[in-house]
Amino acid sequence: MTQPKITAVGSVGLDTVTTPAGKRTDMLGGSVIHFAVSASFQAKVGIVGIVGDDFPHEHIAFLKKRGIDVAGLEIVPGGKTFRWAGSYLKDLNAADTHCTALNVFATFAPKLPAAYATAPVLFLANIHPGLQLHVIGKMSKKCYRICDTMNLWIRETPHELRKVFRKVHIAILNDGEARLFTGAQNLILAGRKMLDFGLEYCVIKKGEHGSMAFGRNGFFAAVPAYPVEHVVDPTGAGDSFAGGFAGFIAKTGDTSPAGIREALRFGAVMGSFNVADFSCDAFRRLTSSDVRHRVAQFEKMIGVL
Amino acid sequence: MTQPKITAVGSVGLDTVTTPAGKRTDMLGGSVIHFAVSASFQAKVGIVGIVGDDFPHEHIAFLKKRGIDVAGLEIVPGGKTFRWAGSYLKDLNAADTHCTALNVFATFAPKLPAAYATAPVLFLANIHPGLQLHVIGKMSKKCYRICDTMNLWIRETPHELRKVFRKVHIAILNDGEARLFTGAQNLILAGRKMLDFGLEYCVIKKGEHGSMAFGRNGFFAAVPAYPVEHVVDPTGAGDSFAGGFAGFIAKTGDTSPAGIREALRFGAVMGSFNVADFSCDAFRRLTSSDVRHRVAQFEKMIGVL
Numbered sequence: 094m095t096q097p098k099i100t101a102v103g104s105v106g107l108d109t110v111t112t113p114a115g116k117r118t119d120m121l122g123g124s125v126i127h128f129a130v131s132a133s134f135q136a137k138v139g140i141v142g143i144v145g146d147d148f149p150h151e152h153i154a155f156l157k158k159r160g161i162d163v164a165g166l167e168i169v170p171g172g173k174t175f176r177w178a179g180s181y182l183k184d185l186n187a188a189d190t191h192c193t194a195l196n197v198f199a200t201f202a203p204k205l206p207a208a209y210a211t212a213p214v215l216f217l218a219n220i221h222p223g224l225q226l227h228v229i230g231k232m233s234k235k236c237y238r239i240c241d242t243m244n245l246w247i248r249e250t251p252h253e254l255r256k257v258f259r260k261v262h263i264a265i266l267n268d269g270e271a272r273l274f275t276g277a278q279n280l281i282l283a284g285r286k287m288l289d290f291g292l293e294y295c296v297i298k299k300g301e302h303g304s305m306a307f308g309r310n311g312f313f314a315a316v317p318a319y320p321v322e323h324v325v326d327p328t329g330a331g332d333s334f335a336g337g338f339a340g341f342i343a344k345t346g347d348t349s350p351a352g353i354r355e356a357l358r359f360g361a362v363m364g365s366f367n368v369a370d371f372s373c374d375a376f377r378r379l380t381s382s383d384v385r386h387r388v389a390q391f392e393k394m395i396g397v398l
Numbered sequence: 399m400t401q402p403k404i405t406a407v408g409s410v411g412l413d414t415v416t417t418p419a420g421k422r423t424d425m426l427g428g429s430v431i432h433f434a435v436s437a438s439f440q441a442k443v444g445i446v447g448i449v450g451d452d453f454p455h456e457h458i459a460f461l462k463k464r465g466i467d468v469a470g471l472e473i474v475p476g477g478k479t480f481r482w483a484g485s486y487l488k489d490l491n492a493a494d495t496h497c498t499a500l501n502v503f504a505t506f507a508p509k510l511p512a513a514y515a516t517a518p519v520l521f522l523a524n525i526h527p528g529l530q531l532h533v534i535g536k537m538s539k540k541c542y543r544i545c546d547t548m549n550l551w552i553r554e555t556p557h558e559l560r561k562v563f564r565k566v567h568i569a570i571l572n573d574g575e576a577r578l579f580t581g582a583q584n585l586i587l588a589g590r591k592m593l594d595f596g597l598e599y600c601v602i603k604k605g606e607h608g609s610m611a612f613g614r615n616g617f618f619a620a621v622p623a624y625p626v627e628h629v630v631d632p633t634g635a636g637d638s639f640a641g642g643f644a645g646f647i648a649k650t651g652d653t654s655p656a657g658i659r660e661a662l663r664f665g666a667v668m669g670s671f672n673v674a675d676f677s678c679d680a681f682r683r684l685t686s687s688d689v690r691h692r693v694a695q696f697e698k699m700i701g702v703l
Contacts, residue, residue, distance in 0.1 A: 185583075278490075280606070281625040301585070302607035303622060313699050315622030317608060320586040354701040394618050396659045396702045 097139030097162050098343040099132055100209040100236075101125050102228050103218025103332075104175055104198055105142035105166065109191075110371065111180035114325040120372035121152045122177065124218035124241070127329030130373040131336025131363040132216075133159040134384045136343035139209045141165035141228070143201045145172030155377070164206040172197035185324050186300045205231045212236060214343040217261070218332060219243045222253035229260050237348065239263040239339050241331070247274045258290035262348070265296040265335050280305070281313075294353055296338065296360075298331050304357050312350050316357040319365035319391050326371045330364045333373075337363030337384075358397070362387045402444030402467050403648040404437055405514040405541075406430050407533050408523025408637075409480055409503055410447035410471065414496075415676065416485035419630040425677035426457045427482065429523035429546070432634030435678045436641025436668040437521075438464040439689045441648035444514045446470035446533070448506045450477030460682070469511040477502035490629050491605045510536045517541060519648040522566070523637060524548045527558035534565050542653065544568040544644050546637070552579045563595035567653070570601040570640050585610070586618075599658055601643065603636050609662050617655050621662040624670035624696050631676045635669045638678075642668030642689075663702070667692045 103125030109118045129138040139162035146168055156163050175198035179188040203224055211233045217225040217240040225240055232238075238261040246254050247270060254274075258264050264287060268280055277283040280297060284307035287295035294308045303317040338360035342348060347355070362384060369375045408430030414423045434443040444467035451473055461468055480503035484493040508529055516538045522530040522545040530545060537543070543566040551559050552575060559579075563569050569592060573585055582588040585602060589612035592600035599613045608622040643665035647653060652660070667689060674680045 279627055279629065281627045285627070299607065302604065303620070305622070305625070313625055315608070315625070315700055317610070317620030317622060320610070320618055320620070322584055322586045322590070324584065351701075358701075395620055395700070396656075396663075397700075 095137060096208045097212045098136040099138045099214045099216055099339060100141065100165075100205065100212040100232065101129050101132070101138050101216040101218060102141040102203050102224070103128065103220055105140070105144050105148070106175035106177050106198070107148070108328060108372065109176070109178035110326055110328050111182060112185070112326050113182065114371075117326075117371045119176070121155070122328060122372060123175065124220075124329075124332045126156075127332035127367065127373060128216060128218050128336040128339070129156065129161050130159055130376045131333040131367065132340035132343070133161050133336075134363070134379070134381050135337070135340030135359070136214075137162065139165055139206065139212065141203045141205055141209065143167045143169060143197050145169050145174040145197045148174045159376075162209075165204065165209055167204060169197045179328070181327060185327055188328070203228050203231075213346070214239065214339060216335065216339050217241065217257070218335070222246050222250050222257045225257045226253065226260070229257070237262050237342065239265065239335070239342075241265045241335055242270065244270055244273055255290060258287070258292060262293040263296060264290075264292050265298065265338070267298045267300070267331060271295075271297045293348070296357070298334055300327075300330070304334065304360060306353050306357055308350060308353065314350070314354045314357060316354070316361055317395060319361045319387065320394075321365050321368055324368045327368050329373065330368050333367035334360040334364040337361070358388055358391055359384075362391055400442060401513045402517045403441040404443045404519040404521055404644060405446065405470075405510065405517040405537065406434050406437070406443050406521040406523060407446040407508050407529070408433065408525055410445070410449050410453070411480035411482055411503070412453070413633060413677065414481070414483035415631055415633050416487060417490070417631050418487065419676075422631075422676045424481070426460070427633060427677060428480065429525075429634075429637045431461075432637035432672065432678060433521060433523055433641040433644070434461065434466050435464055435681050436638040436672065437645035437648070438466050438641075439668070439684070439686050440642070440645030440664070441519075442467065444470055444511065444517065446508045446510055446514065448472045448474060448502050450474050450479040450502050453479045464681075467514075470509065470514055472509060474502045484633070486632060490632055493633070508533050508536075518651070519644055520544065521640065521644050522546065522562070523640070527551050527555050527562045530562045531558065531565070534562070542567050542647065544570065544640070544647075546570050546640055547575065549575055549578055560595060563592070563597060567598040568601060569595075569597050570603065570643070572603045572605070572636060576600075576602045598653070601662070603639055605632075605635070609639065609665060611658050611662055613655060613658065619655070619659045619662060621659070621666055622700060624666045624692065625699075626670050626673055629673045632673050634678065635673050638672035639665040639669040642666070663693055663696060664689075667696055
């Protein structure tokens with residue numbers, strides 16, 4: 094096994110999703126899954142997560158087929174996998190959660206295989222900030238650290254979340270989370286305020302409206318979303334965005350302002366693939382060449398030469 | 399008097415606006431005013447509008463100082479100028495209208511000075527589509543025609559509005575209007591559907607989320623908004639956007655896909671200046687060199703080399 098370029102920690106689950114395009118039951122899901130499948134088109138990812146022994150083996154086979162290292166995926170004998178059910182019937186940008194059954198995820202204590210600890214990039218998907226801090230402590234101090242979070246932790250554990258922000262290079266939030274965390278309604282102000290925690294960059298995702306990045310010395314970048322006419326299932330779009338973004342950084346090692354701009358474009362493109370089908374299914378048919386082709390097309394669309 | 403490069407038709411009014419930054423009474427306003435002041439940094443504009451003799455002379459002096467031709471501004475003796483009052487206290491993206499007093503604007507019958515009829519660009523700001531059609535009939539057939547509209551006409555006079563769209567090269571709508579007119583929730587789909595009316599391009603404005611343009615053969619462009627940390631008064635932002643956009647087209651004559659992309663960037667920049675102060679006040683302090691400087695800075699921010 095080659096060493097992962099990205100160690101990624103987060104939830105692994107089985108999702109039941111209803112959208113205007115239909116309903117699907119117990120599909121492959123979870124933040125670290127969407128992230129890893131998306132990132133795998135640019136870099137080798139090792140995932141850290143937990144499932145029960147009801148987790149279908151075909152999902153593990155799919156992850157392996159994408160070159161993803163699953164040595165960090167703990168399988169609990171007799172345990173039940175995390176399940177989430179939700180719908181997007183009123184608004185494709187916001188899920189209505191019907192049911193969250195944490196199951197074995199409630200006992201998640203991330204265990205890193207030795208080869209993961211020295212990966213050059215760490216991605217902390219949305220999990221309890223206490224666990225994010227624990228994982229940071231297990232990784233090489235040299236790794237480039239990127240984290241996601243969610244409104245739950247902003248409300249419930251802001252103190253620990255601030256500690257996470259102080260220890261990562263990049264925080265990725267969506268627009269609502271950035272407003273909630275900083276108290277600033279204006280997103281430009283919110284993005285700038287995030288930098289006060291010592292972040293190198295803050296990335297704000299705005300769904301169909303694209304993304305922005307803020308950095309030191311007034312650095313600002315904005316990238317629209319890749320246009321998608323027919324959204325089938327938005328679940329995991331943000332994690333797929335993060336996968337494209339972090340995948341580019343892991344592939345190139347480029348965290349300069351120009352690199353961050355290009356990483357945002359890979360994020361936009363991977364998000365657009367993700368929403369075109371249920372679960373990660375759009376990625377099953379995709380090649381790295383398809384990704385490069387769409388990025389080139391996107392760069393033409395937005396006038397980047 | 400040199401001939402205008404842009405003939406622009408729309409409302410001229412006195413606005414009373416309340417925003418989190420304060421309240422101002424009877425300020426210079428109206429769609430064609432915001433458009434013309436913004437466009438005047440790139441091209442000579444001749445305006446067609448109507449006011450009462452209560453319209454302060456200092457406003458006319460300001461327009462003239464900006465090089466705007468006011469020969470088409472009808473002043474009705476004894477008449478009262480159109481007045482609008484609104485606030486943006488809950489949401490800076492959506493005005494609450496408190497009062498609309500059409501006054502002389504209710505009798506508006508656009509009269510074009512002879513020199514206006516051969517201007518190479520026509521901008522039809524938001525007025526009754528019947529009046530828009532009337533003005534199109536008075537202009538040289540060779541002129542490049544750009545129109546705006548509003549939800550009122552989409553609901554009340556869709557048939558006449560469709561006629562307008564069939565006769566213009568570019569329609570500029572905001573996101574809500576494009577959704578309302580086409581019935582498509584997905585904005586990409588809405589933009590594409592607009593082209594069915596024979597438009598060369600459709601531009602969709604998304605406020606703080608930027609703008610998109612759609613054209614034939616699958617042409618798509620997307621530009622974020624220029625980041626503004628402190629919005630003072632969003633009134634006229636859309637018209638200022640259109641002024642930057644049409645001003646660029648009038649200045650360069652470039653309506654190629656690359657030209658449209660660059661025009662969107664000028665639109666974004668002029669919108670950002672507009673919202674930084676009440677009324678058109680930010681433009682009073684501005685030079686063409688300030689505009690070029692911010693466009694260059696914006697192009698760096700969004701990665702356009």
